[in-house]
Amino acid sequence: MKLLRYALLFAALVPAMAHADFLPGEWIAQFYQEGPDGAPGFWGGVCVQADGTWHMTTQTASAGRWSLTGPYLHIHGGNTNFNGAGELMQVNPELFAGRWQAWEDDRTFDAYFTTQWTFISENCDPAAPEDPNAPLNP
Numbered sequence: 001m002k003l004l005r006y007a008l009l010f011a012a013l014v015p016a017m018a019h020a021d022f023l024p025g026e027w028i029a030q031f032y033q034e035g036p037d038g039a040p041g042f043w044g045g046v047c048v049q050a051d052g053t054w055h056m057t058t059q060t061a062s063a064g065r066w067s068l069t070g071p072y073l074h075i076h077g078g079n080t081n082f083n084g085a086g087e088l089m090q091v092n093p094e095l096f097a098g099r100w101q102a103w104e105d106d107r108t109f110d111a112y113f114t115t116q117w118t119f120i121s122e123n124c125d126p127a128a129p130e131d132p133n134a135p136l137n138p
Contacts, residue, residue, distance in 0.1 A: 021093055022068050024050040025122040026057065031100060031113040041113050047124030048075075057125035073098075073117075085113060094119035 027048055031041035045057035048066060054075065056062035064077015064084075073096050076085040081104065088098030096117040103110040 022090070023071070023093055023119050023122070024048050026120050026124045027096075027117045028120055029115055029117045031115045034099075034112045034114055043113075045125060046117070047127070049124070055127040058128055060130055062126045063127065082109065088115065088117060 010045065021118045025048065027046045028043060029046045033041045042137035044059055044062075046054055047057055048054045052065055052067060054064055054066050054077065056079075060076075060080065062077065062079040064075065066073060066075040068074075073088040073090065075088070076083075076128040078084055082102045084100060084102045086098055086100035090096050098115060100113040100115045101111070102113070
């Protein structure tokens with residue numbers, strides 16, 4: 001029965017994904033630590049620009065590149081402390097969901113998250129100011 005429900009949900013989403021257009025602009029990205037408790041990780045404002053670049057509006061020095069292949073958003077980049085990459089599937093024009101990995105080059109940190117990105121505006125806030133003491137979630 002559960003399998004049937006998931007099959008019906010997927011069948012309902014496929015037409016929406018096939019015709020959905022990607023919206024460059026400001027997104028709210030929510031990240032949840034993968035594991036048995038699904039603990040909340042963090043959230044952030046992300047400006048995804050039409051030129052294939054992105055920057056965070058809530059975390060300093062965080063930027064990178066993205067590409068879209070069918071309903072999949074491939075995104076990567078980092079900041080002064082972490083690297084990150086993810087593949088998100090477009091649910092509708094204003095919602096992406098998928099997996100994200102973050103790591104440090106020296107291997108002292110490596111984490112996996114599930115993530116959901118919600119579109120909020122065609123206009124982006126500027127990149128977060130260069131302040132090493134700025135909070136992750138203001």
